[in-house]
Amino acid sequence: MGIGSANVSERAQQPPELAISTVIFALRTDAGHGRPTLWLPLVRRTRQPFRDLWALPGGPLSAAESLQDAAARSLQETTGLQPSYLEQLYAFGGLDRSPVQRMVSIVYWALVRPDEAALARETENVGWFRADCLDRLAFDHNLIVDYALWRLRNKVEYGSIAYDFLGPKFTLAQVREVYEAVLGRKLDPANFRRQLRSTPDIEETDEYVQGGRHRPPRLYRYTGAAAQRNNGPLSQTVE
Amino acid sequence: MGIGSANVSERAQQPPELAISTVIFALRTDAGHGRPTLWLPLVRRTRQPFRDLWALPGGPLSAAESLQDAAARSLQETTGLQPSYLEQLYAFGGLDRSPVQRMVSIVYWALVRPDEAALARETENVGWFRADCLDRLAFDHNLIVDYALWRLRNKVEYGSIAYDFLGPKFTLAQVREVYEAVLGRKLDPANFRRQLRSTPDIEETDEYVQGGRHRPPRLYRYTGAAAQRNNGPLSQTVE
DNA sequence: CCAAAAGTGTTTGACTTACACCCATGA
DNA sequence: TCATGGGTGTAAGTCAAACACTTTTGG
Known part of the structure; x- marks a missing residue:
């Protein structure tokens, strides 16, 4: 608690960090029943905070790229995928998103076709998970995925x-x-x-x-x- | 052109600036016909770039406030109003939004009730305008207002x-x-x-x-x- | 022939649109 | 009384849900 307070007063001086993340959806035909289900790729955090928890792929915004380009790039770098659809989801900027530093994340969501998703690399630090049963993710990423799911359902109906x-x-x-x-x-x-x-x-x-x-x-x-x-x-x- | 290129290469070093702006809608009963129409407050720019053009109220994001709080604050400071509705609109981050510096704006949109809007101060540098006939605004703010209008119409129908x-x-x-x-x-x-x-x-x-x-x-x-x-x-x- | 998915037709009820009509008030 | 907006009724049209039914394949 004392450490937490120290962090808060410390970081009040620094400007907020700006990052871009992406929620990537793909359909995979589950082995159990023949029907496809929603999956998404996550990256394992190798550093604090939330070390060893899974998180959305993303990274900082470079000075020379647009928001959408940054989303596409981070998506490409982590999963090797090219999205067939890419749209801005929301900007998350709550004060307590990260225990270390104030962070503002502009989040995109993307769809990939099954042929693309099939050749997605799955490594030690990149895994695919069913979107409807995720356990605890880093930061507020559970909330973000839920919101992306809500948007996806809306868009598909409309x-x-x-x-x-x-x-x-x-x-x-x-x-x-x-x-x-x-x-x-x-x-x-x-x-x-x-x-x-x-x-x-x-x-x-x-x-x-x-x-x-x-x-x-x-x-x-x-x-x-x-x-x-x-x-x-x-x-x-x-x- | 030469100056422009210099600016671009210069600012590629700096991190993008993060700002919060708000599109504020109110209904005013026009004197002409008795029916109410959509109005919004704008602030006159007193500095370059786009000096003397009208722009959306806004400002930088303080380290200790959430995005929504920042929107409410800038709204309060410029117009003295308290919104009855406040929602995030979109994050704008194109490379050429400002000729001076790379800027990312997280934009909110707000509604105010007529009693609030009535006591809105109108000064030399704060004016109210009909939302459907604006002339050239600073930055990409015409585009932003159009998008806010589109969202407002969607929300009102739904x-x-x-x-x-x-x-x-x-x-x-x-x-x-x-x-x-x-x-x-x-x-x-x-x-x-x-x-x-x-x-x-x-x-x-x-x-x-x-x-x-x-x-x-x-x-x-x-x-x-x-x-x-x-x-x-x-x-x-x-x- | 049988099972099951592909594809067609039909009925029904809910909801929207257009518009005719009555009500209540100030002038 | 008349003009006008407040408020009700109703018939026609549109659309989606439910479901019966035919078609075409593999086994």
Whole structure:
């Protein structure tokens, strides 16, 4: 306690540290049941504070890069991944986020496609975890992940985020599985299908997935421009 | 151009400056037609860059205050107002926001009630302007105001933001005028009324507004807890 | 043939929109 | 009494949930 107070009065002199972190979501097909679930990569802290706890990937903001570039860079450096979607989540700046120093974190969230996620390196200090059952993370990162999950669920219900989890061609059942994994509940296949077909940006191909145990499903393609989605005020297509 | 390049290479050494700004909205009943419109306070810049242009109120982040506290403080200092709603908007960190120095601004947006807004001081360097017809502001503040407007319109359609523009008791027509001012279009009084009455948080009082030229309208009260609204991940009621 | 997923059709109820209509007040 | 906004009723249209049903494959 005495040490804590000393820290507080000490650090009141220094300017707040500014860092960029990223919550990265990917879909992985769990071995247990065949359905995909949400996973995310975390890095193990090798220094105090919170040494040996898992934390979100991130780092300081370099002087010559934009916030979004910094998020993409830290993501690339820690996991080797390229995101298919990247959007600012929130700026966290509470006084007691770190016991050592006042820290302001501008947090982004990202989606990666399964082919990308498959070649993600998993090392001693980088691990993948199911998003819905994390244990204690460093700093306030549990809160941040929960908020990112909330935003992801909102976006998937509203917009066209789901395709950023998928490859260029997909069955409608795969899209439904994305929705079900993100929202955590089953959806009516018939109604879901109609709903998707009624949107303008889904185009059917002439290809079918062969080799399944049942009737071969048709493959579809997403034709909506990725840029037309609202990921912040800087995408000029905001009306 | 030569000077610009020198600045860029110079400032690449320094860490980015961190500032907090706030977009403050209030409803004012325009003298022209009786209907209220959206206004916001701006401060005149007295120094370079953008000297003599109007800008959003704000300032640096002190080491001992949270982001939201900093927003409330800068709001209080420049306009003397206390907001009825305050939420983080976005963190702006583009490389070319300021010609002088790399700057990261965490921007909040706020609503104030008309009684508060009425006693807002208007000085040589603090002025109020209609939100829909601003001329050139300092930095990227036009973009920021536009984005704040977009968020405000979204929130008003979805949530219970409108009551933060109003006093403790109000007529349903006043609520409708808030919606109309924010959304910029007329709404059917009959349907709007029904829609509001069907929400749980509107309670009728036994009072009526006397003295109008027509049938006296009933006064209502908003009973929804202000805390139950989602203004960010830190409101613990986020499910 | 059977099981199961792909895909289609139909019914139902909830909700929105438009608009006709009555009520209460000041002028 | 009339004009006007407050307030109620109602029919048409839209949309999503529920679910029965047909199609097509592997076993």
